[in-house]
Amino acid sequence: MLKRLAKIIVEYRIAFSLVAMFLLIVSIYGIQQLEFESDLTKQLPQDLPAVKDYLTLKNEFQSGDSALIIVKVNSIEEEGVYDIRDPEVIRSIHELEERLRVHEYVTDTISIADIFIQVLGRLPENEEEVKFVLNTLPPEAVQGFISSDYRTTLVVATLTAGSGAQAVERIYQDIERDINEVNFPKNVEVIQTGTIGIAYRILKMLQSDLNRTMAIAFLFVAALLVYFYKSVVRAMLPLIPLVFGVVMTLGFMGLLGIPIDMVTTVVGAMIVGMGIDYGVHVTNRYYEERKKGMAIEEAAEEAIAETGKALLGAALTTIAGFSALSLSILPSLQRLSGVLIMGLSLAVINAVVITPSLVILHEDIVKKIKGEYEVPEIRAHSGFIANFFHKMGNLIKNHPKTILTVVFILTLVFLYGLTQVTTEVRLEKMIPEGIPEIEAMKDVRYEFGGQDEVDIIVSADDVRDPAIVRDIYRFEQEILADSHYNNVFETNSIADIVVQKYGYIPEDKERIKDIIKESSAPISGDYSMTLIQVKGNFGGTNPENFREIMQYFEEQAKNADFPPGVEIRPAGDLYLTYVLDGLTNQELGRISTYGSIFVVIIVVLLFRRPLVSIAMILPMFLGALWTVGYMGLAGIPFSQTLAGVISMIVGLGVDYGMHLTHRFLEELREGNPHPIISALEGVGPGILIGALTTGGGFLALLSGELTAIHDFGKTLAIGIFASMFAAFTVTPALLQVFYGEKIRGEEK
Known part of the structure; x- marks a missing residue:
């Protein structure tokens, strides 16, 4: 089927290219409709009690x-x-x-x-x-x-x-x-x-980071491709379809009303990093077939058909990993899932459809200029790189168990790092040190005890009831008494207004009504709700203390001694952040589990061989484990941006093992006596280029200003390189162990 599809793509390449150009024009219009979003409530489910209370604060008070x-x-x-x-x-x-x-x-x-x-x-x-x-x-x-x-x-x-x-x-x-x-x-x-x-500072950084990281990712990827392909023009062949994919992704985001927020701002650099991998594999296979003497159109068809099998599997597993994000209850991760799947699909389609057209067009132009076709020579299939993969293949072929032992020892180191991982979702922690707004906030906390506020909502039939007002005053005093623990320096409520007026809280409800009516007390129009406003230094503490303080307010509200029928609960920006922190921790394990299960199912369905599936799947798990271990050792916390990172690495990491395994089985079917060596020589350079360009695209996020974007870029880059290393060592070592006897039997 892929052979037939490859023929259609090659034969009608001009028509496909015109369709792509039309979509590109539509996407450029869509980019102009892109919006940026920093509202915390948009990152949380709207039916969450904490969100409803937050909206109550805005609407009622x-x-x-x-x-x-x-x-x-x-x-x-x-x-x-x-x-x-x-x-x-x-x-x-x-x-x-x-x-x-x-x-x-x-x-x-x-x-x-x-x-x-x-x-x-x-x-x-x-x-x-x-x-x-x-x-x-x-x-x-x-x-x-x-x-x-x-x-x-x-x-x-x-x-x-x-x-x-x-x-x-x-x-x-x-x-x-x-x-x-x-x-x-x-x-x-x-x-x-x-x-x-x-x-405001986060919004400005989101806008600048999106443009800067994409530009640097493109430049880095282009430089690597020029090196490997020994030509600026040849480097552009897989890069142009990638540009199409990125522009279409951002354009469709604008057309569909998907905003750029703290989570989706990484999508540009991610598509650059991921998308180039597909174009590189198609281009590499084409040049490999041309080097063997195959005709232009036949080489293009072979490249599409043979790499198409691996690319289809790789794309499906990556999409499976990303689709787990859509199961999150966090809207920001749901949006990221849809955007990444859309971007990845566009990258694959453009790589398979546009790349062959450009490659053939390039060869035709060269023929017109030089009078004959020129068989391209690329660095990936010669010199140091080719020699490196040949030696690696020999080493793994001869010592597979030693390689696996070394990998096991390395894994033990990163297992310790797993125990050191934390989470951090506060917006001000997403901005690097030295920014004026953050330095000024430090002054506020140091000089004035902090201006962070947590609102305690009190609901009743009529909050002006003397018993309720008295309990509100007692509740405030209890909180102030614990200021050494909760960092509170001030509280305000209707009880304070009454006490300031009379010196005590009278039993006469009418007197309370009069003083509240005269004041600007925080009370709803129907007198069914009021606020206890608590100020202090909450957001400037470390993550553990922040959680303890918010838990303290929850416990105080839960155990408060109020008359029956009175509800009391914390609310506000900081409390909402605390809720997001808890959900991030919860979603982290759930998304990672679902992502891994989805990827395993896809691999098993595609190959239907237990041993082959293990050889492909194990590197992806190791890559994810090493990455999270690195986060713990490097002190990088999980944020709302990084909540789905394990699922992403699992989806991306399995690709490398899949390309190697697919090529190994192809060589084995053809009776190659050294399938491990040939597989590494054949697809190893493509995986290396793909990993370097993908990891480089993610490392471009380090040029952004937001701390969360830095952490995201470093973590995903480490995940890519860890998955590549695991694929180059564990996958061929396992295949050699599993199929070693069969290979030796065929050699005899």
């Missing part, structure tokens, strides 16, 4: 994001200010607040300027007034806004609910413009951070 603005004296140059208490600095801060309050999405702002207006009725005119007011305040009130060295202060802007990349970008740029338009004194630096600042 207009609880949105916050903009934290650091105002800092960062130098001591002459004619500038040296202290944040300078009246000129306070006037500038007040002007900034006035500008911020004009925006419809800003619900409130607070800063040290507000304190002076409340006490004096105006802004201070000199330093003596500033010091007088600050001396009248409790120390904790001053510490909440001014650093101990009087060089840093904080402006907090509370924002209404807003989502989507465009909203984040507009809000950040509006605030940045307000900051720039205020004439702050010399020596003062103003930096925007908080959830909006960090989300």
Whole structure:
């Protein structure tokens, strides 16, 4: 069947190429529709209780994001200010607040300027007034806004609910413009951070990382192909179909409304890395057949037919590995699964259909220029590389058990690494050190105890009931009493408003109603819900402490002593991140298991030989195991981006063992007395080129700015090289052990 299909592809190659050109034009339009997404809720199932509570915060309480603005004296140059208490600095801060309050999405702002207006009725005119007011305040009130060295202060802007990349970008740029338009004194630096600042920085990095990583991946792959094929033109033959595949993938993402997020931003470099493998195998087999003296069209048909069998199996196993991602309950991994399967399918189709057309066209052009066909000589089939695979084949043929023993010892080392693996999904941890927004956030946590917030939702028939208000106050005091453990420095609720007014919580419900009505308390319109707002340093802790703090809030809410019928539960951005962390851990094992099972089923169905299947499957498991072990040893945590990495490596890693096994069986059928050596000489260079270009494509992700993208690139590259090494050692060694007697019998 493949022989017949190969003839059709070669005969109608021009028609197929025109169809590909049409799809390419449509895809270029689709790329212009691509959107970028940083909203955490879009990475979680919408029916999750934590997501519903998060949306309740936004809808019922207009609880949105916050903009934290650091105002800092960062130098001591002459004619500038040296202290944040300078009246000129306070006037500038007040002007900034006035500008911020004009925006419809800003619900409130607070800063040290507000304190002076409340006490004096105006802004201070000199330093003596500033010091007088600050001396009248409790120390904790001053510490909440001014650093101990009087060089840093904080402006907090509370924002209404807003989502989507465009909203984040507009809000950040509006605030940045307000900051720039205020004439702050010399020596003062103003930096925007908080959830909006960090989300904006991630969006910008997603956009730049997508373009940069794809460009570097293409350049790296092109350089390797030029080296192996000894010609820029010949290197372009498998590369052009790859460009088609990548552009079509991104274009279809735009047309289908699939956004680029923290997970899918790697897709460009991944398709470059994976897709080139198929074109390389077709091209290598074509040049191999041409070197043997086969005619052009016959060589193209042979390349499609023979490599097509292995490519079909490789593509199916890779798709099987990626399809496991679609079983995840995380929408981001479901999207990644669909995109990778689509991209991989397009890469295979373009490699099989477009590559032969280009190869034949190239040969025809060379004939017109030189007057005769030129049998191409490529580095993959000669010199050092050919000699290396010949010697490797001999070594494995003669010492298969020794090779397997060495591999076993290596595996023991990486088994220890498995015990050191952790997870990390907090957005701010995805940004590298040194970025202004992250450094400013560190200042907030160090100088002001942190501005991270967890909201505790209290639901009842009427939360103004004195018994409920009293229990809310007691709940707050219990949390504050544990501040040494939970990093909490402040809580706010309707109970605090009542206590501030009366000095106690009255039994008279009407009195409570009156004071809540007069205030801007966080309470729903029907009085069925209210919030306990808890502030502290939660996001800046290490992953273990972060989980412990969030678990603490869960336990406190679960065991809270409230009247019957009252529900209390944590919510908010950070709690949502904690939920995502737990789901990532859960999904990691499930996806990896399903991915491995799917790949094994495909291999068994394709080859229907237990021993052959073992020789192909074992390297993929070893590649995945070594990769996860490396992650533990290198301190790379599993994130939402890396949750499906094992399934991906399993899907990709089996390809190399499949190509070697397929060629081994082909040589064995033809009566070759040294099938192991011939298999390694025949497909070894193609696997090497494919692994180097695939791994190189993934390593291009190191050029990105986001830490999560770096980790993804390193991990997948290690997985590819580990799978290649396992395929070059374990697969031929096992085949030699399994079929050694038969081969020796045929030699006699």
